[in-house]
Amino acid sequence: EEEARQLRKVNKAKITGDDIPLPIASFNDIKSRFTISPELLANLDVLGFDKPTAIQSETIPISLFHRDLIACAPTGSGKTLAFLVPLIQQIQDLKNKNEDDVLKGVILSPTKELAKQIYEVALKLSKGMGLNITLLSKSLNAKFKNGVIKKNKYELIITTPLRLIDLMTNLDPSSKVLDFQKLKFLIMDEADKLFDKTFIAQTDEIVSKITTNNAKLQKLMFSATIPSKIEQIASSVLIDPIRVIIGHKEA
Numbered sequence: 001e002e003e004a005r006q007l008r009k010v011n012k013a014k015i016t017g018d019d020i021p022l023p024i025a026s027f028n029d030i031k032s033r034f035t036i037s038p039e040l041l042a043n044l045d046v047l048g049f050d051k052p053t054a055i056q057s058e059t060i061p062i063s064l065f066h067r068d069l070i071a072c073a074p075t076g077s078g079k080t081l082a083f084l085v086p087l088i089q090q091i092q093d094l095k096n097k098n099e100d101d102v103l104k105g106v107i108l109s110p111t112k113e114l115a116k117q118i119y120e121v122a123l124k125l126s127k128g129m130g131l132n133i134t135l136l137s138k139s140l141n142a143k144f145k146n147g148v149i150k151k152n153k154y155e156l157i158i159t160t161p162l163r164l165i166d167l168m169t170n171l172d173p174s175s176k177v178l179d180f181q182k183l184k185f186l187i188m189d190e191a192d193k194l195f196d197k198t199f200i201a202q203t204d205e206i207v208s209k210i211t212t213n214n215a216k217l218q219k220l221m222f223s224a225t226i227p228s229k230i231e232q233i234a235s236s237v238l239i240d241p242i243r244v245i246i247g248h249k250e251a
C-alpha cells in the first residue's frame, strides 16, 4: 500500500472509484497477481519495453480485473500498450477457456492512420500467441460482405467508426459476422476525438448498438484530454468506472 502511494505520487497519478486495484511497478509484477502469457511478456521484452509508464502501471491491473475505465494521460505517455497488454491477455484467457472463435474485442480509433499504428503494435505484442486480429478496410469489408471470409474469423477488430458502420449496415444480419452479443471489450482510443463534432454521430450509433443488452462488456475510454462532454458520455456509458488521471486533466 505504501509502495503504491509512493508510485502514484511519483507518477502524478490521481485515481478515483470503488475497489481500486494496486498499480504494477514492473511488467513482471503482473505475473504474481494475474495469469500472463509468457509470449506476451517475452514480446514486451524483445520490443524493449522494460518498465511500464505511469498510465500503464495503473490501467493494466484495472483492465485485467475487467473494470470499466476512463483514463486521461498526455500524448506520448504510452496509452496504446496501456490498453493492448491487458486486452491481448484477456482475449488469450478466453481462448484458453475454449470459448469458440468469436469476436471478443473492438478498438475504435478516430483515424485510419492511428488505427493502423495500433494494429501494428497489437501484432508485435501478440506474436506467437495465435490470435486473429484485423484492421478493417474497404477491401476487407467487401470480403466480409461477399462471404469470402468465414464468420467469426477474428477475435479482435481495430477500426475507425466509419469503417465499422459501413460493415454493420451492409452485412446480412443472419451472417453473424459481427455478433456483438458476445463482445467482451470495447476500447475507445482518443475518446475526445471519437466524440467530437466530426465523429460523434457515428461513434454514438456504434456504442449504443454494441453496449445494448451486453452486461459483460468491458468499456474503456482513453484520451489525452477530458472535456466535459466526454465526462457526460463516460457517465452514461461506463458502469462503476475507475478514473485515472496522469498529470493535469486538460479540457
Ligand code: ADP
Pocket: 048, 049, 050, 051, 052, 053, 056, 073, 074, 075, 076, 077, 078, 079, 080, 081
Ligand atoms: P499515446 O497513445 O499515449 O500518445 P503511445 O502509446 O503512442 O502514446 O506511445 C508513445 C511512445 O512510447 C511509443 O513510441 C511507444 O513505443 C513508447 N512506449 C510505450 N510504452 C513504453 C514503455 N513501457 N517503455 C518505453 N517506451 C514505451
Ligand code: MG
Pocket: 079, 080, 189
Ligand atoms: Mg495514442
